[in-house]
Every structure is written in structure tokens, then in C-alpha cells.
Amino acid sequence: MAPPSKPLCIFFARGACRSGEACRFGHERDTGTHSRSRPVVPIYPPLGTPDINSSVTSIHEAQGPKANNLPQRLPDSRNEVPCKFFLQPGGCQKDSCPFLHVTQGPQSVSTNGQGLESNEDEEPDDLSRAFSGASVQFDEFGHVLKISLPTDYSVACITGFPPGTTSEAVVDALHELGFDLNISQVRIPSQGLESEIRATVKMENPLFAEELSSTLRKNHHQLSAAPLAIATKRTDGRKVYISWHKAARNAWVNFGSGEIAKRVAQKFNEGRYTCLDRHVKSSTAKHSSSYGRSYKNAVPWTITLSDVPREATVAHIQRAIISSCDEPRHVEMGEPNYKASDAEVSVEVRSRLERYGPLENFQIACTPKGKRVKATAWFQNEADAMSARYLDDVQLPILGKGKLTVAQVFSVKVKVSKAIYAASKTRIEKEQESWKEGKLKLRIYTDSEQRFALLKVGGADAEAVATVRNKIDRILSGEIITDGGQALWSPGFSINGNASRKLKSIETELDVIIIRNKLKRQLRFHGSPERLQQAVIRIVNLVQQETTSHHKIDLQPHSLAWAVQGGFRKIEQALGVNVAVLDVVSRRITINGTNEQRTLALSIMQNKNASEAQHVMDNTSRPNEACPICFCEAEDAIKTACEHTYCLGCLEEYCKSAASNMKEEFRLKCQGDEGNCSANFTLHELKVDISSSAFDGMLRSSFEEYIQRRPQSFRCCPTPECGFIYRCATTSGPRLIGYRCPGCFEPLCTSCHAQHGEYTCAEYKDIASGGLEALEKLKKELNIKDCPKCSTAMEKVYGCNHMTCGGCKTHICWVCMSVFESAEPCYKHMLKEHDDYTN
Incomplete structure (x- = not known):
């Protein structure tokens, strides 16, 4: 016959019985109430956007089929907090551990802030x-x-x-x-x-x-x-930070001595005693009456602990008081300030946010040691994120009397090569000290291929974030190396030859970065400002040495076309690698060598000694992976999807300057196979291969070229250094009365494009007519005319009467100022109407 069962020990159920086996009450687990035994729940990364609802469901499902038979009660929120001992060597030794035992599956989800930022940085660009x-x-x-x-x-x-x-x-x-x-x-x-x-x-x-x-x-x-x-x-202001206080409770701790009570209170307030690794506050020690809450009080000194974690028990408080000299006589726990779990609160918070607009993402950061639950939400629209700020300091019923904290965060990102960032790091860190006053944060990441550094600036003030972005851009753009106000340059820097190797040695000796901009013929310095002057002195000497061995061959239009279409390749093969340089902008070939090499290059161009040149070509190896822009072996090589290799610098400059050569739609055509490659670069491909400054510079040049070619639709604000554009008024569209430029706040007429204040267009034209007459007379004397399409002033110095407007790129007959879309109809018009191309 089974022995009669003992009454259950209520202190054991709380985890606070100190009698052990000597206790006269039963220590069996009451399976009729709730089981604290937790199963091992494998967690794998979700396939899509993290969903709080799905994570809550999986936890309840993991509790097994018996869970449905349990009496309805609030879940123990500790089962959602990972056990810190489980993944340590030896594991958790407590079968009844109330915390979550998480096994990390393959590619487990990162729960720290860094992981969240990495996922965010991989968001697709909306172009x-x-x-x-x-x-x-x-x-x-x-x-x-x-x-x-x-x-x-x-x-x-x-x-x-x-x-x-x-x-x-x-x-x-x-x-x-x-x-x-x-x-x-x-x-x-x-x-x-x-x-x-x-x-x-x-x-x-x-x-x-x-x-x-x-x-x-x-x-x-x-x-x-x-x-x-x-x-x-x-800036990008679609992100908001949300936080709320974790559920907490009070605990009353009784002592028999006022001295001990005061000492323990001080240790809790100073952080020497913590509960579940969290700082809790203590009241001053108070002398209690002779009767407690429900019993005769034999321990008359009490301290009240606040901000005690909801998961804490009497045993946790007792273990927190480490010193045996501070041991309390009795501990009593209060009720939590709210009963909902963190997951349940997050579902409510997300639903509140979605009332303001659709969310793109919502994530919770796991912060077991903090007093607040922190979440991040990304709205699809910035205006919705701004509206969501109304939730700040709002009381939620699910939090009891607790309130939400909601802050909109603005951010910008700058992508730059790791070498340039390393050279500029000291200057950025010095500037960073002043940013802390505005509560701005700078974080640095690297791309998957470790070629670029991604700088991300975030803060609550959009203007401050934009200002910091401008400062970072100025630092990362470097300093143009000049001497006497002129940019230092040598034709030898255009190729990867002797001059470029000496330039590299200067970089190494001074521990700086010097970038060669071959299109603009400039050198940009990145590094300590103290070493800039040292670099200038050495580069001046290098340029003087290189100048004596350079021979220049100017190219006529037909010679330039021949060189670009494969002729320069013949010269390069005949003379050897890194001897000849083709500069398309200045229409010139530079020979870095002897007079004999210059003569051979001229003979190839004139086809006077083709057999000898062919013999040299047959015995000269062709450079591997030549860049189609500079025709040299690619430096910091980038291989495109169409299997052509470019210098990183050449590709970036080509991207930024390509818009000026486009006739209609912007397309970046690959220049491989001597310009015959049919592939067009996509923005998604280029975004991976080039820096953010080059990428945004390319988009800006496409935008500016688009504006210039549509003067009837868009104009630039005439205020100096404003830079904003406006839409021109049309007869069919609505006219904006009293328009003010949002950039400079100056009033502007969108019809006649003048700043005439309260005057009408007719009144202003009448007032200004005297000055206009004098200007028109001067322009006629100087042979200056305005483009009929965009009013850009043009001067014809010599040549035929076919003119191309520098503003809108339209083709014009100089005699009658007729406008054409391309050059061919313009020439036909001049022959038919004026009998010749010239006067």
C-alpha cells in the first residue's frame, strides 16, 4: 500500500525552500498546475520577414500535446528567454530549468544589434x-x-x-x-x-x-x-526605434538589523548586488511595525527592491545577496506590473504601428540584461514613420501603466574602398567627437568581398545627419594635389608604367593613398594632412623627371577615330606595354620613351613602315586583361558580367562622365572588344562594383543631362549656389502663384523665369527692357546668340554653321537658328537653304 502523500511545500513550489530533504512537506512537482520543464526547441532562420506571431505559435506548439489539457493560466515568460548555461561546456544541469534551451541550427538567426544592421544593409536599392x-x-x-x-x-x-x-x-x-x-x-x-x-x-x-x-x-x-x-x-527616415519597460515587480526584503538593511540597500543601488544580471533599485531601510502584511513581524527592518525582473523568484533575491553577513530573514515578492509576455506586447506594438502605414520589416533585439525591450520597424513610406511618432509616450493597456517610447531615425550610407577609408579614418574619428553632442552614431561595415567599407550615420535630426554626410563626403573625396595653384600631372600617370610605379612607392613610404583620375588628369591625396606637403614635394620632382622623356602626337578627328577603333592597339603592341598613352579627351597620344619609338608610332599611323611594325607586333606579347578605357593592364581589376576587365578608377570615371555623350536614353555601354561589345551595364551590377560616390555621381550626371535637354519642362533656380530645380509653368497645367524656391526661399516666376517679386511678367519686362537692349547690342557685336530652345548663350569662333548647344545638346543652324534633333538633317538644311556649310 502506497504511503500517504505529504502536503506540498509552498516554498518549494516558489523555489525558495531552504530545508532540503529535512522539510516535512512534500517536494514532488505539482503536475496539475504547471510544469517548468522545457523541451529543447531548435530555431532556424525564417525564410521571409521575421514574424512575431509565428514565433509565438512555435513556442506553444513545442510544449507538446499535453499542453492543451493544462488549466488556462498565464505562460511563464521565462520560457522565451534563452538559457545562458545551455550552450556552455557541460550544458545546463537543471532538468527543471524554466528558461528556453535553444539549439542553433544551420545559419542560425543573429539576435544582436549588429546582425540586425547587417540585414538592413542588404536591402535592395529602389533606384x-x-x-x-x-x-x-x-x-x-x-x-x-x-x-x-x-x-x-x-x-x-x-x-x-x-x-x-x-x-x-x-x-x-x-x-x-x-x-x-x-x-x-x-x-x-x-x-x-x-x-x-x-x-x-x-x-x-x-x-x-x-x-x-x-x-x-x-x-x-x-x-x-x-x-x-x-x-x-x-535622408532616409523610414526607420523608427520603439522600446518599452520589461515587466518588473517589487520585492520586500526583511532584516533583523537596521545596519544590515542599510548596507544591502546601498549595495543594490551601487550595482554590487544584481538580480538575474540586471540592476535593481532599493529604497532606504525602514523600520517596520510589529505586524507585517499577514504575520507577526519578528524582523523589523525592510527594504523595497524595485525593477526586479518578472522572472525573479525568492531564490533569485536570496542568491543576489552574496555575502553571508547580509543574509535576509524573509523575502516576499510582489505581482508584476503587467502579465503579457514580450512576444505578446510586440504583436500589439506592431499592430499599432501598422495603423499609420504598411511596414517593410519589424524586428526585436534580444537584450536579456537590459530593462527595456527594444524593437526596430521600417515603414515603406517616410511620411508614415513621421506620423508614427504620435505613439511616443502613449500608454498601452497591455503594459498596465507603461508607456511606449517611439523615435524616428534618419540615416545615410556612404560606400568607399577600404584603402581610402583606412587612410581617412583618423580625420573621420576626429570629426566624430563633435557628432556625439547631436546624438549621432557612426557605424562601419564591410561588404561580403571585403573590398569596400560602408559608413552609416544615424540620428534623430535629419538636418544634422545630412550635414555629417556632407562632411564625410568631403573627407573621403580627398585633396587635389596642386603646385602653384595648378594640378600636378604627368602623362606617365595615365598608364601603369614607370611613373605610376614611382607614385606607388611614394604612397608606401608616406603611408598615404594617391588616386589617379586619368580623365580629369588629377591626383587626389588621402591621408594625414601633415604628410600632404611631403607628397607634393616628391611628386613635383617626379613630374620634372618624367617630362623630359615624353613625346606628344596630336590627333586629327580621323586619326582619333582610327586610334579608338583599334589603331592604338597596333601602336601599343609595336612599342611594348606601358609606353604609349591614348588620351581621348585631349585627342593626343603620348609616347613615354625614345625618339625612335615616337617615329615608329608615326610610321604606323601613316602606314609607311607597316611590314616592320607588323614584325615588331608579332614578337611583342599582348598585355593580359587590358582595360578598354586606358588600354593598360587593369589596376584594381573589375570583371563585368560580359567578361571584360576594367580598372576600378577607369570604370568609375567612365560611369560619371558617360551622360554627356548620350543622345537620348541614358545607357552605359560596355567598351570591351574595342567598343563593339553590345552589353549595357545595369545599375544593380554597378552598385556592387563601384563606390557609392561614383554610383551616385553617375545617377546625378544622368539626372542633370536629362534636365538640360528639357528646358521647356525644368529650369535651375537662378540664385547662385542654390542648385534646386523647378518645373516650368505651362499653358495647360496649373500655375503656381507666389512660388518660392525651397532651397533658397527666394520668390521666382515659373513662367518667365525671373525674380521680379510683386511685378507681373509684363511689368518686369518693360522695366528691364533698357538693360536688355544694351545686352543684345553687345551680344550682336561679339557674335553671341541664344539657343532657341533653352536660351543658353553661344559664341561661334570658327568652323561651319552647324552648332550644338552646350546646354540642351540640340543641333542648330547658325545662320537662321533653326533647331534639329541630330546633325544630319541640320547639314541637309544648310545645303538646301544656304548652299553651303560655312558663310
Whole structure:
């Protein structure tokens, strides 16, 4: 017959019994209440975006089929906190451990902040940029698809809707008033149930807000509307940081001595005593009355511990008081300030955020030692992230009396080669000290191939983040090496020959980086400012030595075409590697060698000694992996998808300068196979291969070329150094009265493009006519005419009457100023109408 069972020990159930085997009460586990035994749950990385709901479900499913038979009670939130002993050598030795035993599967999910940032940095580029006060969308090859200006849109804030109004109801109400829109253009920020609903509507019509406001006033409608200002995007502000206090409780600790109570309180406040690795606060020791909460108090001194982790038990408090001299007589635990688990709270927080707009991502950082749960959310639209700030300091019922902290974060990223970053690191770190005052953070990452460094600046102030970005750009762009105000350059720097090798040795000796810009014929210095002058002295001597051995051959147009289409390759093969340099910009071949080599190059060009040249060519090995831009062996080689190899510097400069040579759509054509390769580079390919400054410079040049060729649609603000663009007024479109440039805040007329203040266009033209007449007379004397299309002034010095506008690239007949799309119809026109190409 089985012995009668003992009554269960309530202190053992709390984990606080100190009698051990001598206890006269039972220490069996009460399976009728809840089991603290935790199974081993394997965690693998999710296939898609992390989903809090799915992670909660998996934990409950892992508890087995018996879980459904347990009485309904709040789950022990410790089962979602990883056990810190489980993955250590020997593992967790406690079968009844209440914490989660996690086995790391292949490619396990990173839960620290660094991992979160790495995932974020791998987000795909949406191929949109903010240039000159405009939002510009590009296609996959870099051509401008759409330009959006703040003045193209209008945002109205509409009030007067009853509580419970949905976006669909707002759309229906505006449809009845004659405005055509859809649900995606409506935002309803979260508000109290009793408060009046406020909706914001954004439409691609600059007069929408004023027209809606006027319509509502005229009809004496219950609704009212007011225009809202639209900010110009300068940084990425789609991210918000959210945090809330972890569930905590109080604990009352009793002592028989006031001296011990005061000593323990001090140790908790100083952090010498912690509970579950978390700092807890203690009140001052108080002398208790003779009766406690439910018993006669024999220990009259009490301290109250606050911010005690919810998971803590009496045993944890007792173990926290390490010294045997400080041992308490009794510990009593209070109730948690809220009962929901971190996962349940995060689901509620995410649903609150999604009321402001769709989320792109939502992640929680695992911070077991901190007092707050921290999460990061990425909105699809920056305006929604800005609206979500209304949740800051808002009380959530699920948190009891706890409040959320919500902060919008702005960030920018700069991609640069690791060598340039290493040379500029000291200057950046010196600047970084001043950024801390603005609570700005700089983080450094490397790409998967370890070729580039990614600098990311983040902070709550968008203007401060943009200012720091500009400072970093200036540092990373380096200093142009000059002597007497002139850029130092030698033709020998254009090839990887003797001069470039000596330049490399200067870099090594001074521990600096010197970048050769072959297209601009410049050297850029990266390194300590103290060593710049040393570099200048050595490079001046190097240039003087190299000048004596250079021979220049100027190329006529037909000779340049011959050289580019394969002729220069013959010269290079005849003279040897790194002897001849072809400079397409200056239309010149430079021979770094003897007079005999110059004579041989001329003979090849004139085909006077083809057999001898051919004999030399047959005995000269062709350079491996030659760059199709500089025709030299590729330096910092980049291999493209079409299997051609470029110098990194040549490819970057080609990308930034290619827009000026485009006739219609922007396309970056590979120059391999002597210019016959049919492949076009995509932006996704180039983004991997070149630095962010070169990539953004290429997109900016595509954008600027697009603007220049459309003077009827876009103009640049005439204020010096403003740089913003505006959309020209048309007879069919809405005209903006009182337009002010958002860059310089100067008033500007979008019709006549003058800054004439309160005057009308006709009045201003009449006032300015005297000065205009004098200007026109001077231009006629100097043979200067304005482009009929964009009004760019042009001067014809010599040559035929076919002119190409430097602004919009249109083709013009100088005699009658007729405009053509290409050169051929212009020449036909001159023969037909003027009998000749020249006067």
C-alpha cells in the first residue's frame, strides 16, 4: 500500500525552500498546475520577414500535446528567454530549468544589434535618389523615369470626420465632392475612440489642398481642410526605434538589523548586488511595525527592491545577496506590473504601428540584461514613420501603466574602398567627437568581398545627419594635389608604367593613398594632412623627371577615330606595354620613351613602315586583361558580367562622365572588344562594383543631362549656389502663384523665369527692357546668340554653321537658328537653304 502523500511545500513550489530533504512537506512537482520543464526547441532562420506571431505559435506548439489539457493560466515568460548555461561546456544541469534551451541550427538567426544592421544593409536599392530638391526615379540602366517635385503634390489635413471613420469612407466623401483618389493616398493617424478623426490626403496636384478647402467652405460642409507643407527628402527616415519597460515587480526584503538593511540597500543601488544580471533599485531601510502584511513581524527592518525582473523568484533575491553577513530573514515578492509576455506586447506594438502605414520589416533585439525591450520597424513610406511618432509616450493597456517610447531615425550610407577609408579614418574619428553632442552614431561595415567599407550615420535630426554626410563626403573625396595653384600631372600617370610605379612607392613610404583620375588628369591625396606637403614635394620632382622623356602626337578627328577603333592597339603592341598613352579627351597620344619609338608610332599611323611594325607586333606579347578605357593592364581589376576587365578608377570615371555623350536614353555601354561589345551595364551590377560616390555621381550626371535637354519642362533656380530645380509653368497645367524656391526661399516666376517679386511678367519686362537692349547690342557685336530652345548663350569662333548647344545638346543652324534633333538633317538644311556649310 502506497504511503500517504505529504502536503506540498509552498516554498518549494516558489523555489525558495531552504530545508532540503529535512522539510516535512512534500517536494514532488505539482503536475496539475504547471510544469517548468522545457523541451529543447531548435530555431532556424525564417525564410521571409521575421514574424512575431509565428514565433509565438512555435513556442506553444513545442510544449507538446499535453499542453492543451493544462488549466488556462498565464505562460511563464521565462520560457522565451534563452538559457545562458545551455550552450556552455557541460550544458545546463537543471532538468527543471524554466528558461528556453535553444539549439542553433544551420545559419542560425543573429539576435544582436549588429546582425540586425547587417540585414538592413542588404536591402535592395529602389533606384530613386533626391537631387536638387527633387525625387528622381531611375530605370535599371540609369535613365530617368520620373521626376517628382514637392510642388507637384499637395497634402490636405481634413477634420470633422466622426469616430470610427475608415479610409474607404474618406475616399467616398471626396468622390462626392468631385475629387478622384484611391485608398493608398489617405492616412488616418491612430486617435482615441472618442476623438474626432483627422485624415491626411496627398495628391499629385499642387492646387488640390486649396481647391478642397475652398469647396468645403463654399458648400458649408461639416468637414474642413487645411494645406500641409511637404518636406524635401534629404535622408532616409523610414526607420523608427520603439522600446518599452520589461515587466518588473517589487520585492520586500526583511532584516533583523537596521545596519544590515542599510548596507544591502546601498549595495543594490551601487550595482554590487544584481538580480538575474540586471540592476535593481532599493529604497532606504525602514523600520517596520510589529505586524507585517499577514504575520507577526519578528524582523523589523525592510527594504523595497524595485525593477526586479518578472522572472525573479525568492531564490533569485536570496542568491543576489552574496555575502553571508547580509543574509535576509524573509523575502516576499510582489505581482508584476503587467502579465503579457514580450512576444505578446510586440504583436500589439506592431499592430499599432501598422495603423499609420504598411511596414517593410519589424524586428526585436534580444537584450536579456537590459530593462527595456527594444524593437526596430521600417515603414515603406517616410511620411508614415513621421506620423508614427504620435505613439511616443502613449500608454498601452497591455503594459498596465507603461508607456511606449517611439523615435524616428534618419540615416545615410556612404560606400568607399577600404584603402581610402583606412587612410581617412583618423580625420573621420576626429570629426566624430563633435557628432556625439547631436546624438549621432557612426557605424562601419564591410561588404561580403571585403573590398569596400560602408559608413552609416544615424540620428534623430535629419538636418544634422545630412550635414555629417556632407562632411564625410568631403573627407573621403580627398585633396587635389596642386603646385602653384595648378594640378600636378604627368602623362606617365595615365598608364601603369614607370611613373605610376614611382607614385606607388611614394604612397608606401608616406603611408598615404594617391588616386589617379586619368580623365580629369588629377591626383587626389588621402591621408594625414601633415604628410600632404611631403607628397607634393616628391611628386613635383617626379613630374620634372618624367617630362623630359615624353613625346606628344596630336590627333586629327580621323586619326582619333582610327586610334579608338583599334589603331592604338597596333601602336601599343609595336612599342611594348606601358609606353604609349591614348588620351581621348585631349585627342593626343603620348609616347613615354625614345625618339625612335615616337617615329615608329608615326610610321604606323601613316602606314609607311607597316611590314616592320607588323614584325615588331608579332614578337611583342599582348598585355593580359587590358582595360578598354586606358588600354593598360587593369589596376584594381573589375570583371563585368560580359567578361571584360576594367580598372576600378577607369570604370568609375567612365560611369560619371558617360551622360554627356548620350543622345537620348541614358545607357552605359560596355567598351570591351574595342567598343563593339553590345552589353549595357545595369545599375544593380554597378552598385556592387563601384563606390557609392561614383554610383551616385553617375545617377546625378544622368539626372542633370536629362534636365538640360528639357528646358521647356525644368529650369535651375537662378540664385547662385542654390542648385534646386523647378518645373516650368505651362499653358495647360496649373500655375503656381507666389512660388518660392525651397532651397533658397527666394520668390521666382515659373513662367518667365525671373525674380521680379510683386511685378507681373509684363511689368518686369518693360522695366528691364533698357538693360536688355544694351545686352543684345553687345551680344550682336561679339557674335553671341541664344539657343532657341533653352536660351543658353553661344559664341561661334570658327568652323561651319552647324552648332550644338552646350546646354540642351540640340543641333542648330547658325545662320537662321533653326533647331534639329541630330546633325544630319541640320547639314541637309544648310545645303538646301544656304548652299553651303560655312558663310
